[in-house]
Amino acid sequence: MSSRSLPIALIFVSFLGITQCARILGVFPFPVKSHYILGNALMRGLAEAGHDVTMISPFEDTGTLSRGTYSNIVLTGFSERYEEILKHFDLLNDPRRPISAQIMFQHIQLMTSNATLGHPNVIPFLNSGEKFDAVIVEQFVNEAVKVFAYHFQAPLILFCSVGPNNWINSAVGNPSPLSYIPYLMDYPIIKSFTHRVVNTLIYIAYQLMNYFYVFPKNEDILRYHFADPPNFYELYHNASLALLNSHGSISQAVPLVPTMKEIGGFHVKPPKKLPKDLQDYLDNAKDGVVYFSLGSSLRSKDLPLKKLEALLRSFGKLKQKVLWKWEEDILPGQPANVKLGKWFPQQDILAHPNVILFVTQGGLLSNTESVYHGVPMLVIPVYGDQHHNARLAMKYEYSLTLPYKDPEFSEEKISYLLNELLHNPKYSENVKRISRLFHDRPLSPMEEAVYWVEYVIRHKGALHLRVAGVDLPWYRYFLLDVILFLAVTAVLSIFLLYLGLRYSFVRRRQSQNEKMKKN
Incomplete structure (x- = not known):
């Protein structure tokens, strides 16, 4: 077979x-x-x-x-x-x-x-x-x-x-x-x-x-x-x-x-054909595309102004195109290389060969889809499992991390991380290697x-x-009853040994004193 x-x-x-x-x-x-x-x-x-x-x-x-x-x-x-x-x-x-x-x-x-x-x-x-x-x-x-x-x-x-x-x-x-x-x-x-x-x-x-x-x-x-x-x-x-x-x-x-x-x-499905405007946008991106989405729990439109401006300036300096999941019709200060959308078919976008970087909050769905399609990430973890996912992705060297609460969340820091991910081939090579492991299963x-x-x-x-x-009740599962028994047994044994040695020492002293009196 x-x-x-x-x-x-x-x-x-x-x-x-x-x-x-x-x-x-x-x-x-x-x-x-x-x-x-x-x-x-x-x-x-x-x-x-x-x-x-x-x-x-x-x-x-x-x-x-x-x-x-x-x-x-x-x-x-x-x-x-x-x-x-x-x-x-x-x-x-x-x-x-x-x-x-x-x-x-x-x-x-x-x-x-x-x-x-x-x-x-x-x-x-x-x-x-x-x-x-x-x-x-x-x-x-x-x-x-x-x-x-x-x-x-x-x-x-x-x-x-x-x-x-x-x-x-x-x-x-x-x-x-x-x-x-x-x-x-x-x-x-x-x-x-x-x-x-x-x-x-x-x-x-x-x-x-x-x-x-x-x-x-x-x-x-x-x-x-x-x-x-x-x-x-x-x-x-x-x-x-x-x-x-x-x-x-x-x-x-x-x-x-x-x-x-x-x-x-x-949950990952085979990629479907994209809407024509998106398909054309991605197909014509000769320098590649950076896809940016913060998922459903944190919306881009709710970003503090300082963070939003830092992202806008950083993206605007890239020669790559940027797809930004933005929940409103207008993004003030939108750079020329940025395309907005209130919703994007994320899995189908990540499957496109011209998408070369995913900027994400690091939820497990996004992390899984990124690895599945072999796309490196810049993770902006916010809460919950996102921090843990970001650490593991950095450990396996297919991602870099900029925590949402990082005091250095700035244009300079974002630009440095983007350039490192876009120009150092190790991140792309590592995510493709991890992707092969992810796909290698009997079912x-x-x-x-x-x-x-x-x-x-x-x-x-x-x-x-x-x-x-x-x-098992918790105290039996962790062997606390056994540990208590062994501890009490050890203490009693030491105490009895002490009493035995003390008694032996006292008897020896008494014996020596009696001999001295007789002499």
Whole structure:
């Protein structure tokens, strides 16, 4: 059998195990477009594999399918609420107040979970009596919505939009040594003793916040919406599978338990023909094109004036053309070599051979698409996983970084970084090498996602994949009871040895004194 026919044969074998299409529910309530893009790509992929898919999210998909069925339950009002959240963006990204920012983020997620379960479009669905073969939930500090799997008596599959991290590791019992794995995604790669100390303290602080605030609040949400809610900790550790939006070629190599499967890149589609104006613009760029987009969480039009002017002057000095995702009709001071667009087909643009640099905020979608198409990056990380992604990209030398909060965010710094990336061939060579690693897999990422979802359905939850660690209380998981026992035993042994030696010494002295008296 040829290597090219192997994936097709494996998919055919996987289909043999399911004689009828499965009914699969996806729950992706976080009102951010990038999260929806991933969730929608996964659910559409399952539908295209012949399954009957229902997706709960703040957005609606009206596209057509060649196979399967896809229906939406839209969380109306969520997107508008997120617009209000964006007004507090500075607080969410304030490095001087990390605890306040995290508490606010947790509060937002708790509100999202509560609003999802109480949404007028969801309540009738919960009471509909429908049956599902699997429930896929995005793992994003939204533990209460895992109740959908319990309610519909279906295996729970978790999807993690940012790859392995503390949220997903804890849920499936995946080891995450603090000695070399950052607990928070925006913490530096662990290199020093100080890093390890701070990483451990962060871990302890967040575990305390989870057990004394986040988890009890999720329990309250369950009790409010359900007359007979499940045990929260059984629900929390109930996952049969965890699909990870990551791949070892672009992320830190870490342990993965059998329930965790990497499918990073599953959302990337073959490039489509561009609109004529864009196609002509890119085709005629003899010196190449720099593509600039800050994604959906931070909009270019909201950039502070000083940063905006620095970018304008830096781009204006380039001989390359620049495509800029700009959310308004006019950009004051727009250089002649800059073309604006409120929206661009990013994947199709990055696939064009004349695009030679991507200036991005460094979200995992953008990072993945850039590596997939072999385009080096200038990363302007803002918050969350973006800092971690930027560090890894710099480590593998296919990117340079200018943090959004960097006090040296200036025309001079931007121009230096742009010129280095555009004229030093090592960045392009490295990203093409990483791209080859990213593509070298036995199955495509979407084929692997479909296979494992079907595997869990075929094997009624695939409980044999679960590690025993998920059923252990935290003190047993970390061997704290054993460590305490050994410590107490060691102290008692030393104390008894001390008493024995002291008694022996005293007896010897007494014996010597008696001999002296007799003499």
